[in-house]
Amino acid sequence: MEPMIRCNACKKQIKSENGILKEDVFVGYKEWGYFSNKDLQIDHFYLCEECYEKMIKNFAIPVQRIEKTEVL
Ligand SMILES: [Zn+2]
Numbered sequence: 001m002e003p004m005i006r007c008n009a010c011k012k013q014i015k016s017e018n019g020i021l022k023e024d025v026f027v028g029y030k031e032w033g034y035f036s037n038k039d040l041q042i043d044h045f046y047l048c049e050e051c052y053e054k055m056i057k058n059f060a061i062p063v064q065r066i067e068k069t070e071v072l
């Protein structure tokens with residue numbers, strides 16, 4: 001059984017069929033290191049597209065967006 005994936009911000013269940021995600025999500029993964037106060041801590045979370053947009057709207061500097069012209 002695949003573990004159910006939920007958006008960490010709004011708890012929305014991410015649609016999946018037979019273990020394949022049918023909805024794209026933002027995956028946050030960070031291994032904090034020596035120069036942080038969270039040494040050896042690993043943070044992992046998912047954000048649905050809607051919550052991702054809400055998060056980046058709060059950025060002082062907009063995210064860098066690169067248009068992919070072809071799939072490599
Ligand atoms: Zn969400």
